[in-house]
Amino acid sequence: MNSFTYDYPVRNYFGEGAMDQALDAELARMGETVMLAYGGGSVKRTGVYDRVVEKLTGAGKRVVDFGGIMSNPTYEKCQEGAALAREEQVDFILAVGGGSVFDCCKVVSAQAMLDEDIEGYEHVQGKVPSSFIPMGCIVTLSGTGAEQNNGAVITNEETHVKGAFVGALPTWAALDPALTLTVPHAQFMSGAFDTLSHCMESYFGSPRGRNVTDDINLAIQKNVIRNMRVVAEDDQSLEARSELVYDSAMAENGVLKIGKATDFQAHMIQHQYGAYTHTNHGMGLAVIHPALYRHLAPEAPEQFARWASEVWGVDAAGKGDLAVALEGIDRLQAFIGEMGLPTSFAEMGSDASDETLRKVADTCVLTGGCAKKLKRDEVFQILIECR
Ligand code: NZQ
Ligand code: ZN
Numbered sequence: 001m002n003s004f005t006y007d008y009p010v011r012n013y014f015g016e017g018a019m020d021q022a023l024d025a026e027l028a029r030m031g032e033t034v035m036l037a038y039g040g041g042s043v044k045r046t047g048v049y050d051r052v053v054e055k056l057t058g059a060g061k062r063v064v065d066f067g068g069i070m071s072n073p074t075y076e077k078c079q080e081g082a083a084l085a086r087e088e089q090v091d092f093i094l095a096v097g098g099g100s101v102f103d104c105c106k107v108v109s110a111q112a113m114l115d116e117d118i119e120g121y122e123h124v125q126g127k128v129p130s131s132f133i134p135m136g137c138i139v140t141l142s143g144t145g146a147e148q149n150n151g152a153v154i155t156n157e158e159t160h161v162k163g164a165f166v167g168a169l170p171t172w173a174a175l176d177p178a179l180t181l182t183v184p185h186a187q188f189m190s191g192a193f194d195t196l197s198h199c200m201e202s203y204f205g206s207p208r209g210r211n212v213t214d215d216i217n218l219a220i221q222k223n224v225i226r227n228m229r230v231v232a233e234d235d236q237s238l239e240a241r242s243e244l245v246y247d248s249a250m251a252e253n254g255v256l257k258i259g260k261a262t263d264f265q266a267h268m269i270q271h272q273y274g275a276y277t278h279t280n281h282g283m284g285l286a287v288i289h290p291a292l293y294r295h296l297a298p299e300a301p302e303q304f305a306r307w308a309s310e311v312w313g314v315d316a317a318g319k320g321d322l323a324v325a326l327e328g329i330d331r332l333q334a335f336i337g338e339m340g341l342p343t344s345f346a347e348m349g350s351d352a353s354d355e356t357l358r359k360v361a362d363t364c365v366l367t368g369g370c371a372k373k374l375k376r377d378e379v380f381q382i383l384i385e386c387r
Contacts, residue, residue: 001211001259008253010148011172014246016238019138022174023052026136027059031091035133037066037081037105039097046182048140052096064088066108069097072274072281073104075119075156081108085133093135095170098191099144099281102137103152106167109133119156122165132168140179142245143191143282145198145252147173155275161363162275175249177242185235189228189339190282192244196224197266197285198251200307204296204370205262208303217256220247221311225335232339263370266292269379272364277350286341287348290333291385295378297325299371304328345387357383 013022034056036049043049056063066081085093085108095105111118113131121127137147146152150169155162180188203217224247230240250256269292270284297304301321308314308328312335316324337343345352361380366373374382 001213002207002261004259006254006258010170010253012148012175012249013172014175014249015242016176016178018174018176019048019051019179020055022136022138022172023055026172027055027061030061030094030134030136032060033062033064033089033091035064035066035081035085035088035090035093035108037069037093037095037097037101037108039067039069039071039101041067042182043096043140046140046179048096048138048179052094052138056094064090069101069104071100072153072155072162072278073100075154078104078107078111078118078154081105082111085109085112090133093133093168094138095135095147096138096140098139098141099146099153102144102146102170103154103165103167105135105137106146106150106152106170107154107165109135109168110166118165123163128166135168135170137170137173138179139173139175139245141183141187141191142175142177142180142241142248143188143194145195145248145250147175148249148253153271160275160359162271173249175245177238177245180241180245181236181238185231186340187280188231188235188241188244189341190280190286191248192224192228192231192282193286193336193339193341194282195244195248195251196221196228197282197289199224199256200289201264201266201370202251202256202260202262203307204300204303205257205260206370207260208300211259213256213258213260218307218310220250220256221307223247225311228339263367265296265367265370265374268365268367269360269383272360273350273383275363276356276359279348279350283342283348284350286336287344287386288382290329290336290343291382293329293332294326294385295374295382296371297329298322301325303371352383352387 109132110129152165152167227240227243304325305321312331342348
């Protein structure tokens with residue numbers, strides 16, 4: 001393993017009733033003016049919005065409403081939120097939703113404290129913001145684990161880049177699995193696959209070989225798979241959803257990245273595919289992973305073979321590492337189909353023209369942490385195989 005420093009400041013409230021418990025404990029530390037941020041309206045339909053507003057107003061807070069945060073949030077929306085936060089002199093941002101709401105708020109929090117445009121500040125000048133409006137997260141949809149870190153993925157619609165920003169790290173997060181029961185089945189499964197993807201992208205990073213980080217990682221992958229199968233049969237299983245909410249947090253709280261350089265090549269391809277097609281994150285990953293891994297397995301057969309045996313139960317007896325690895329990838333693909341997730345762009349009903357795929361291949365970030373650094377033509381080939 002590489003040397004590491006690990007510091008974990010997010011206070012997590014987990015379990016049924018965690019939202020109320022978190023608000024009761026945190027309200028006194030939230031200041032007078034709270035920005036209540038949310039997505040396209042599910043929080044209003046489920047009653048979560050009313051419950052939160054009641055708590056906030058009951059504690060004498062002034063509530064600034066910031067709704068309409070779309071899936072795959074845009075840079076423009078972040079700027080709208082930052083301007084509102086400044087104008088209303090917001091003391092605290094309360095983000096209620098999934099990854100899109102959290103990511104948008106992380107950037108709102110940083111941009112509101114910056115005089116310069118945050119995109120130029122981070123992506124051109126290479127600086128990292130250091131002042132933030134404090135924020136907390138109420139998780140209504142798990143999968144991204146975005147409530148556990150300070151990374152944000154934001155789409156600039158003008159430049160067609162879905163890029164990473166460093167934003168605020170939430171000071172606390174409420175993970176109440178019961179709040180996820182209203183998430184539509186396909187969306188919940190897509191989120192759960194995103195968690196599996198985060199695990200895989202960390203496991204296949206370097207250095208490879210036996211270490212405690214990878215051992216924990218493989219255990220979480222097995223847990224995700226087992227519980228996705230339970231939810232596939234019994235959509236409202238609170239027990240299985242609870243496990244998956246915790247898996248989601250574990251995959252992105254840094255534990256699985258300790259002592260490793262992670263890769264996230266599948267994510268980099270998906271993000272750009274999403275920037276051009278506005279499609280669902282977890283579903284895009286489900287399509288991309290098997291095709292990508294068939295290209296990468298020959299470069300790291302031992303690591304892939306261990307994963308195939310331990311996670312997917314491939315019998316390795318009498319077979320070479322690469323054969324075992326490829327069998328594992330076949331099982332991953334079969335699992336994706338079994339879970340009702342798409343296995344091709346055609347199944348997603350999304351644009352997979354040569355022109356679009358070429359743009360994605362030419363603009364996605366190429367990482368080097370997983371087995372090998374891909375060339376753009378190979379990314380294009382992988383995307384063709386996803387059709
Ligand atoms: O917008 P509303 O109406 O709230 O509906 C949402 C949305 O349509 C709905 N939803 C959420 N909670 C619900 C619910 N519907 C019913 N009941 C509930 N309790 O779910 C839909 C999807 O929400 P969204 O937040 O877009 O999904 P997700 O959590 O998958 O987030 C995706 C975004 O996160 C980024 C992705 O790229 C994408 O932009 N990611 C962020 C990461 C991070 N910061 O660490 C890591 C990830 O790899 C990912 O890249
Ligand atoms: Zn993801």
